Amino acid sequence: MDDYVEITTRPIRADEIVGRLASPKIGAVATFVGIVRGIEADERIDHLEYEAYQEMAIAELRRICSEVKARWRTIQGVAIVHRIGSVPVGEAAVVIGVAAAHRPEVFDALRYAIDGLKETVPIWKKEFGEKGGRWISED
DSSP: OOOEEEEESSOOOHHHHHHHHOOTTOOEEEEEEEEOOSEETTEEEEEEEEEEOHHHHHHHHHHHHHHHHHHOTTEEEEEEEEEOEEEETTSEEEEEEEEESSSTTHHHHHHHHHHHHHHHSOEEEEEEETTEEEEEOOO
């Protein structure tokens, strides 16, 4: 099964990601959906804006997929889709899916994928709320 990575300006549908990973050999797909929160530190948030160094981001996402499959040999497919541009409150900014024949390792692999994305992929976010806009660090 081929892995799937995408950087998009369109809304992300988790069911489409699961569909990309489905096959007769797959019995478990775990997903992570990162949704834009409407409140952060008691401030009302309107939306987030994401920017990416797209070429490098795609390469890093592919590397993460490869690492997941190398660490967990039972993982048969990984899909990572991240949105850029303006993302309103309540919509998905990132969806990650990990597929295997059985469930035991999909959750660890999923956590590894999102942690790797946060640490190494050149995607930045700016939060827009009641106090204006500010760049957010993942420290």
